[in-house]
Amino acid sequence: MENEKSNRTFVTVLIVLGVIVAGIIGFLIAKHNIWDLSSEPNSNTALAVTSDTTLAVTSDTLSAAASDATLAKNSDTTPAKASDTTLTASSNTNPAKTAIAIPSKTAATTQKGNSTKKASPLPFEPKMVLVKGGKFWMGCSGDQGKDCDTVKSRLHQVTLSDFHIGIYVVTQGEWKALMGSNPSHFKKGDKYPVENVTWAEVQDFITKLNSATGKKYRLPTEAEWEYAARGGSISKSYKYSGSNKSAEVAWYSDNSKNSTQPVNDPSKRSNELGIHGMSGNVWEWCEDWYSPYKSSAQSNPKGPSTGIDRVARGGSWYRDATNSTVYFRNHMDPNNRYSSLGFRVVLSN
16 A cells, blocks of 8 residues: 555656646746747748848849850851851750840849839940931842842842941840840950840840830841941942951951950940941841741831841851951841841941
């Protein structure tokens, strides 16, 4: 009986002690919140910010960042030829890997409390120059001499309205500021031309640029491009854009050191309108589908409504100087990327 009574007393003491300990633990949890789970990551969390600020980002402010992988040599890395041939598709035909990126200081908005504040304006806008409209002879004209290809570049008269065109091709710095990534093969600095972009990716850039600025930028038509390259209404009928000597205005296979060069390099002259780089450095996407020229006179031509290749003009760092003449035409698959192909923009009046 003595032992049974001692056991019951011992169990009672343990129960009382357990209740006391449980009470103490409950008190500590309630006071110090030592098991707070509120800091656990949420599957819906898209962006880490300060405790009192969140970024509201609409779906149209996010861009798919193009792959930074180095592309295998494309058709513009074959021996340079003077003939106007279609470039073979790039060996990198796989879709680029994408990642979410937020354009710098553009479409994101900052919310604090119940108020919404618009983000800072775009940190750049392309530098443009006015090109006064007029009539000109487009195609292979007498000033091209023996390099003239009258079959693919039939001479015909064109009338154009006024427009503005970029003084430089779009740079890597400008692309990064808007798109949040740099797809270029030659990642050498913000003042180098952006390249390695498809025609559709260029359209995406322009759409975002128009959204940020409220303007209507676009690619130049082939006719606008050639008219500007020739110097517009004040043309001096140069063979290249700004000179009869290729080395004065162009980066091409003989002097480029197998790479793109800065768009504002002071060693190269601008043309009559103050436009830089319309001969050499990178080919430039145009708006038009490629097709043979019509022989009849035209007004503000835009090319055919459908096609296979898009027009590219101006020559490149890899091609010989013949490709950099103001009349020379090229055409490329709009779905491919080339380390020798960039673009500039225009604005219609």
